[in-house]
Amino acid sequence: MNVTTKALDVRRRLGAAGMWPRRRIVGETVLALVLALLAGASVLGEGVAWMAGVAVAAAVASLSRRAFPGSVLVLVGAADGVFGGFWAVLMVASWSAGSRIEAPRRALAVFAASYVLCAGVSVQQAHFALSAPQTLLFTTLSFLATAVVPGLASRYRSQRRRLLRALHEHNAQLLREREIIASHARLRERQRIAQDMHDSLGHQLALIAVHTGALEVDRDLTDGQRQAVGVLREASVAAMHELREAVGILHDGTPDRAREREGEGEPAGRGVSGIDGLVTASRGTRAVVELRRTGEVRPLAPAADHAAYRIVQEALTNALKHAPGAPIAVELRYEPDSLVVEVANGPVPTNEGRRPAVSGGQGLTGLQERARLVGGMVHAGAGADGGFRVAGVLPYPGREMTTFGDTTDDFRGQSGGTVPGDGGEVIDWSGPPDRQKEFDIAMGSKKKGVVIGCGAAVLAFVVLGVVAVVFVVKLVGSEADKLMVDPSVYHSVQVGDTEAVVRDKLPHGKSFLAGALNDDAGAPPAPKGATCSSYLSTGDWPDEGSKAPAYRFCFRDGKLIEKRAFMSTS
Template sequence: MDATSWARDLRRRLTDRREWSRRRVVGESLLAVVLALLTVWSELVEDHGWPRAVAATLGVVVLLLVRRALPATALIAAAVLAGLADSGAVLVLAVAGWSAGRRIAGVLRALLAFAASLVLFVGLAAWAGHQSSTFIVVLNTLFFLVLTVVPGLASRYWTQRRTLLQTLQQRNAQLLRERQMIAGQARMRERQRIAQDMHDSLGHQLALIAVQTGALEVDRTLTGQQREAVGVLRQASVAAMHELREVVGILRDGTPQDEHSGSRGVTGIPALVDAATAAGMRVSLESTGEERPLAPAADHAGYRVVQEGLTNAAKHAPGAPITVGLHYEPDSLLVEVANGTVPLGRRVAEAGRSHPEPVSGGQGLTGLRERARLIGGMVFTGPAEGGGFRLAAVIPYDSAEGREAGAAQRAALGEATIADATDDFRRQTGPWAPGEGGAVIDPLDPREEFKDIMGTKKSSGCAIGCAAGLLIMLGLGILALFGVVQLVDELDKGMIEPSVYESVRIGDSEQQVRQKLPSGRSIITSDVRGKIPAEPAGASCLVLLSTDTSRGLDTDTVYRFCFTDGKLSEKREFHVKS
């Protein structure tokens, strides 16, 4: 890749709007401001001057801007900047380590980037501070591991875990879709088999009934009343054949395959009432309210309610007056079929005859209740006022206009209608698959799917992750222990008790005095040499710190022992601010 292409790709990654949402811009701005202020403050406190403070601050801001597009480069540059700046810009290491851990592709590349950053940080920190002792190197290494490597590992683990969860969720959703497809195909095959059996058996019998009744209708030996009764039977058989074709079509592919299927809705109820009247039933139709359009399932349900009500009335209350009501309410359609009591004379006449028991499957009302539940409605059955039986169904319009009108009326009247929009029956409906009558499968716990996806690799992956974490923690523990031991050793080489200082007298031999005192070659005494007066000319001095902290933690008590011609020529005590 040439320089032009590289620059163009870098510009694209820096200005990608998907990487810079409004929330991220605000967060990055606040982070840049906070780190810039901390850098300026730390540089000025250390008396490094404004030029160095401004340069360090600009470096921090630039690294924060490019750390997403160039994670490895930003990490190495942050290590260089933090190594050169004694106390400023070190916090940018944690931010760069977090970004590099999750954004550097490949384990080897990430390892090389962090290793190079560690070497640069430790080397430049020792060079800038003019201190290359083992303790300083170990301390800076431990500092880098805690401040940079730990955030990088945490970020990489968090990113991998989130990616794994997203992959598992996608896999889980794909498995569920495949199971739905398989279950749907199995259900469709079963429905097609049932439809074929119904067509072959019931269709044949209904066709024979229609042919036979058609022949009887033109028989001249029948009286007019008999011919009229035969005509009603023929029309009923033809209607049954049309309904059978409609049911077969719905079972096969979810769509009716009969040209008369449109009359099986609420608009076909008047024809159903006329057919019942022609068969000798006393039926009247009442309609109130303004007609509203219904969904296909709701429209068909209204027709079935009236059909079931007329059938039950003909079987169980022959001769009784029947009232079919269609009441268009603001938010739902109320369909009811109510029959009165059987006349006394009809009951006596029927009692004197021997009739076979009417054929009944006992599932009519149960099927109506299930059909109404699926469309969010209700079915009521019970005694009617003044005797008889009443079958009523509340069928929602399921339209925005109906819901608004119903809410307005309820607000005006201060009462709720039967089919309220917040009723439990409405919440029982679900997003069924096209052409299906219900949910394909039951919802499963995603955690169980995750267990199946992970399989036996879960335990091995967990073991590898735990082993890696233990190794990292063990390494950090060893480094921390080594650092503590080195710190104690540095303190022993650079500090003495006040009583030891008092026991030394001027004029004592240098050899005797040095035997009582530590070597003084410690990092804790290197900073205080520049804060005390200069050494006497021609003298060799030893600078040590006192263990006495009575003057406060911000004040160090410094002892200086100067030797001339093999004897102690001077010992002085200084108090300097740390």
């Protein structure tokens, strides 16, 4: 990687902050200010310049930890060893590094380098009067609590989120494959149904067309009978054409084009223009059918145009079937915003001697669904005169009108786009949402994962805290045994006693606080050429003030040459 590439990478990482949401920017700013105050307070006695420099360094480290997690962690580890007040910054930097450094070896190397710098600088600085092993042990415990535990918790959280995302995508892929398999099964079944329709209904309709064609030219028929047979023949031919299209749609979703290949013309229009043919065919059955048009003729969308044709066709069929002999009125009213199609029949003259017609009960339901998909509606019910009325309202293209029904249930998937979820988010239709929800429940919620991660972090903090407390207690107890002398021992020794006898009565071992006590400002000047040892008194200490009773023993040439009591200010 050359210099230009590195510069571009740095620019890209720094520019990522420009895409942060407002809440994140505010949070990062507040966090940087808090960390800067904590770091600056650690050097309170070093002057304003030092405080300002340390605070600025902490703020910069906090703001850049996401773009450069490894570098910031190493530098903050070294700064914590120098100042000792970067522990909060170290926690935040390790949290970011744990989740953003993906390669395990690189993460281990970064944390190890940060620890080595932190421990090495701490041993060199010796903020407290501790020996090198004691400083190293204390620094190790502190680094474990402030760097390792947050880094591991953050890494666990990040890996769990990636795992759940991968499993979610895998589950969505399985659901898509299952839907594809089900779709193929439906297509095979549709093809089987289409073949059955072609073999059975096609054959029967062909026979009807042939026989009615032969009957139409029979010389024994009257003109009225011959006209009725012609209507039957035309109906059978139209039914065959519709069956061909239905079979083609069932096969591959496209109409059958056999008529075009055979040179046949298209059947009568199946829109508003074809309603005249429906009325004419109905009159051929000796029914009284009246057609009225009002308003300025307006074009309709293809789907709405076909729906108008189907409404009239179904309504005429029902009227002829259930109310034979009753007058029928078909009306097309072109309103300003929609076309109103109305078919009404009068009451049935008489029911005597007539068998009830067979009905499947699905015709009106299909009309209502067809009209709903184009933004319209269909109403059917008894008329005021005892007859029956079917009315449909179909909008013009590009016109805004009230939707008569829930058009969001688009069973053909024609709406496109996305659908907002309960929380305003966009649902990913890569898999059925209800099944994805079941998957999320089975895998566990995000809150559960956060609770587990936080619980592990708290447990680690508690364990390290207990270890630190035990270490401090033992350290204090050990130092007390090495540094404190009972007043009776001080009074029992006399100047001139041999050093061996006096040393035998004094505490054994070297205390790391003894040097500070020997150099205490309250201690009297030491005799020239003498070796002195100072100890704190176990007697009564003053209730107020910062001074403590202390004893000093000075030796020269193997004898005690001086013992002094003073008030230590250490």
